[in-house]
Amino acid sequence: MPELPEVETVRRGLAPAMEGRIIEKLELRRADLRFPFPQDFAEAVKGRRIVALGRRAKYLLIDLDDGMTIVAHLGMSGSYRVEDGSASATPGDFHLPRNAAAIHDHVVFHLSDGRARVIYNDPRRFGFMKLVARAGLEADASFKGLGPEPTGNSLDADYLATRFAGKTQSLKAALLDQRNIAGLGNIYVCEALWRARLSPFRAAGHLVTPAGKPRDGLRRLVPAIRDVIAEAIEAGGSTLRDHRKTDGTLGYFQHSFSVYDRTGAPCRHEGCDGTIARAVQTGRSTFYCPACQKG
Incomplete structure (x- = not known):
């Protein structure tokens, strides 16, 4: 998709x-x-x-x-x-x-x-x-309840704190929920979590203080989301199926993935000796580094 x-x-x-x-x-x-x-x-x-x-x-x-x-x-x-x-x-x-x-x-x-x-x-x-x-x-039914765009100014750590507070669902599932952020999909969620060094399995609510404020991990996550989306747009996208753009050239952002579809490859974070692993969450593949994504 x-x-x-x-x-x-x-x-x-x-x-x-x-x-x-x-x-x-x-x-x-x-x-x-x-x-x-x-x-x-x-x-x-x-x-x-x-x-x-x-x-x-x-x-x-x-x-x-x-x-x-x-x-x-x-x-x-x-x-x-x-x-x-x-x-x-x-x-x-x-x-x-x-x-x-x-x-x-x-x-x-x-x-x-x-x-x-x-x-x-x-x-x-x-x-x-x-x-x-x-x-x-x-x-309209297609747009009603959609969250903010991941590229817009309304997406910030304080906003996500209000959405994640008290949630026991996994951080990855919370990010894929279009009511929280509109347009994020599996590829870019995996990439953003890796950049922010956050575990995809951690409860989303753990990134929010008892007072409802964002913890450091949530503050790292927002720029990670922005950066990975901006780079993918600049590169022209990355869907791993049969798409191409108006000038006929093929995509290349998929070649710069740091974690997605790299099971068994070494982690690219400097100083990390971990190996990329794959797990299944809510029917979708999750790619992550068990060594450095513990936050």
Whole structure:
């Protein structure tokens, strides 16, 4: 499943091709993806200008000039391909080549210069698109209750202390809870916990004092989260499946993982002689260093 940096990479890749353009036609080649398309979807967006491309958590937001927003999710295997004249490229910087078989091209945005097309391809069809009023976006079921972005100023140690106080669930599970922080996924949680030298198994509430203040470990964690997300966005994402970005290049942040998927490798913390281990928490792989992640 693409994580926040992958979706942000897709957004940045699509923006130059889509922002300011008019949707001359929305071609729906089937009636549904994960869910049915909105009723009269193609007619509702025809002739609308795309004013901005945004992102909230793992959702792509295509803002239109009538106050409506196309909310899109990539699911497990979704990707966008930009075709402008004779050029073609696929947005999103990922590990393996993206599927480009035309049989999986399910949605086509025909844009205003008559040559540009943005094509959504999704072999597994776990992605979706829906139309939501921008003014009511945060009340929509997809966004209601989401925590702050890991890149935003509202994420700080004091905020996490209010969320973690008294919690007995593991620190990793608390970080994956989208109500606490929006958009964090398994890869980046593992990496951030390693950077902060925090045990993924420790109860989240142990990082909060009886007075409700963040302990040192929680203060280390926030910049670790920010840094690992920023580096992944800069590198273009890291999902280990079949995604690629608009200029066709493949991702490379996965090659700089410090802990994720490195079972049996030496820990990269200076002075640590530990070995990366793997465990399973709530059905997901956790990668960590037992020697230095004891906090």
